[in-house]
Amino acid sequence: MSINTQFFPSRTITIYMARMFLIRTFAVLTALVLVLQMLDLLGESGKILAYPGNSEAELWRYVSLRFPMLISRFLPFSVLLGTLITLVTLNQHSEVISMKAAGVSAHQIIAPLIVASVGIALLTFVFQERVVTRAASTVRAWEAVDYGPIPPDSGVATNVWVKHGDDLIRAGQVTGSGSATRLRDITIYERSGGTLENIVKADEATPVEDGWKLVNVEQFDVRTGNVERQPQAIAAAGVTPDQFTLANVKAEEQDFLSLRRSIEALRIAGRPTAALEASLWHKISGPMSAILMPLLAGIAAFGLARSGQLLLRAVIGMALGFAYFVIDNFALAMGNFGAYPPWLAAWAPFALFFLIGETVLIRTEE
Secondary structure, eight states: OOOOOOSSSOHHHHHHHHHHHHHHHHHHHHHHHHHHHHHHHHHHHHHHHHSTTOOHHHHHHHHHHHHHHHHHHHHHHHHHHHHHHHHHHHHHTTHHHHHHHTTOOHHHHHHHHHHHHHHHHHHHHHHIIIIIHHHHHHHHHHHHTTTSOOOSOTTOEEEEEEEETTEEEEEEEEESOGGGOEEEEEEEEEEETTEEEEEEEEEEEEEETTEEEEEEEEEEETTTOOEEEEEEEEEOTTOOTHHHHTTTOOGGGSOHHHHHHHHHHHHHTTOOOHHHHHHHHHHHHHHHHHHHHHHHHGGGGSSOGGGTOHHHHHHHHHHHHHHHHHHHHHHHHHHHHTSSOHHHHHHHHHHHHHHHHHHHHHHHHO
């Protein structure tokens, strides 16, 4: 008896299964994203239209920005559901039984779906790097100004908080970097031993040798209730510009290379980077989760449809897929808290469920 050692069952079957899988995956994705987009728009439309001058055009703009983010977030779920629908359909029509009778192994039956998933993973990574990061950055800046006009400055950070000793400093906007850093709408909460003593407000601030030069200063003494106004003042000695420019590094708003440079800058500045490092590696392991879905849902392809266990197998496949997403988010949260090393937080769930999927598939084949 000869053993079939080819990776794919045949060219015809491979194309047939891959096309069926891709059509169902993107059909599920379209339906899922449309429903979620409508629900999201219902929740935000009131806030968007509340800003004077906003109209239907701003609603469509919001949709155009949120749509890529929803696609990126729910594409792995769509791959899972698309795989289950494909395999259940093949099983119900006895096509899997026919392939098994022809000597095709379980791994060969799943192989076309895995290869198609590799293409989806690569597409997802490029889509996240080129489209989703920019959309996320724009949405965040737009929300910060209550859906009004976004400031034209490039690299604007909004609502930045910095802790220096006991003092807290809030900057409404931060632009530039290094000696060219500019702060706007500044509030300094001067504290001693945890007790608030003074509240200093200023319109603008620029870095100087002995601190920050504040413009249009208003100082409120908490103990006496007196308010003192000055055209200029020097404050926040010892606070460096990078504490503002690096304070709001958001992994979802930067591509892989930009985030890597930000992490290096934070490390040089002596700032903690574990959470961002976990998110950095998750930019690769996240899209690769699409490759796992055919493996985890593969159990739905095997077993006789008329045995009454097809639904149970589909439920088990779905449970394995959703368990991966739960554990992946949990591991990433542990990485953000510093409980797991960054590489473990990003890659451990993928490795664990790859072994689980292979074990289930091998047991099925036996």
